[in-house]
Amino acid sequence: MKIGELASRAGVGTKTIRYYEEIGLIPEPERTPNGYRDYDEFAVERLRFIRDAQATGLSLTEIASILDLRGHGEGTCFHVIDLLERHIDDLDRHLETLHKTRDQLVTLTERAKGLDPEDCTDPNRCQTITPGINVGVSAGMKTDHLHVAGHPSRF
Amino acid sequence: MKIGELASRAGVGTKTIRYYEEIGLIPEPERTPNGYRDYDEFAVERLRFIRDAQATGLSLTEIASILDLRGHGEGTCFHVIDLLERHIDDLDRHLETLHKTRDQLVTLTERAKGLDPEDCTDPNRCQTITPGINVGVSAGMKTDHLHVAGHPSRF
DNA sequence: CTTGACATTACAGCCAGATGGAAGGTGTAC
DNA sequence: GTACACCTTCCATCTGGCTGTAATGTCAAG
Numbered sequence A, B: 001m002k003i004g005e006l007a008s009r010a011g012v013g014t015k016t017i018r019y020y021e022e023i024g025l026i027p028e029p030e031r032t033p034n035g036y037r038d039y040d041e042f043a044v045e046r047l048r049f050i051r052d053a054q055a056t057g058l059s060l061t062e063i064a065s066i067l068d069l070r071g072h073g074e075g076t077c078f079h080v081i082d083l084l085e086r087h088i089d090d091l092d093r094h095l096e097t098l099h100k101t102r103d104q105l106v107t108l109t110e111r112a113k114g115l116d117p118e119d120c121t122d123p124n125r126c127q128t129i130t131p132g133i134n135v136g137v138s139a140g141m142k143t144d145h146l147h148v149a150g151h152p153s154r155f
Numbered sequence C: 001c002t003t004g005a006c007a008t009t010a011c012a013g014c015c016a017g018a019t020g021g022a023a024g025g026t027g028t029a030c
Numbered sequence D: 001g002t003a004c005a006c007c008t009t010c011c012a013t014c015t016g017g018c019t020g021t022a023a024t025g026t027c028a029a030g
Helices: A003-010 A014-022 A041-055 A060-067 A073-114 A117-121 B003-010 B014-022 B041-055 B060-067 B073-114 B117-121
Strands: none
Touching (some): A014 A041, A041 B073, A060 A073, A073 B073, B003 B041
């Protein structure tokens, strides 16, 4: 399949695919006689995996090291297993914060809805975030080593 | 409290705080006679909220619009409530993907551990991602409008 | 009265992760 | 045979969110 089809099936742009190839995240595909990239089914899988892994906070570089486990000897294997285990750990903590903050956002929304719309023009009443809203959340949450993909990356 | 104390209490850098002020995410604080920024307790709350909201995938601009609900009239209120509701929705879907992908990463790790280390040098065996690993995951997951903060933002 | 940690501003630079555009080749449908 | 979508490479640019640097000011402790 050509790059355009792969792109639409995997839900990314063609630019992105070429970029991934350039940084070694996906292997160079076969080429048709006219020079067009020619992908197989597996490529769709791989791109989807990349998207999901990215969503968990793995960087493209980390994903590359996971995808490229073969042919690098024990050391790399252990390194990657370690990376994965630490990441899963961080991810679990992140999920916890996420759940808590989600609930906080719900509270915030309820509150915003509960306000009399007329009060919205009153600078003293329609302030959605107030002291106390965060009580019990974010205390001691250390999720620092975990990070998420760059800006235009949508979940 | 001075910027340094606020920074360490909220778990961010002083640069970050000044940057937030610059983009209007936090209000300009009082100044001491010598020109130093002077913050109150509420500022710590606010910064923590920002961190958590950011972790759920809200951009700083979106957070700003939530934080700045007052004094903008009904329209803005409804707009923000809408933003929040859609975001919570997206977040729920994202959490689902995240949980699934987490499990997938666990599987991947188990698999990597199960491989005989000697095979790691064999390009044909130690390929951690293979067709099939993603089966049942990422199908139809559309979390597109949700996005996460820029690159150095750690969870 | 100097050292050292802190603060100030202004502005440049960095990073991941794309994204855009120019200039040109390909291929199929009408 | 020409429109039109789609492909190619190369290179520049954008975005979000910081982060660093320089040049300078403030202030408490020893």
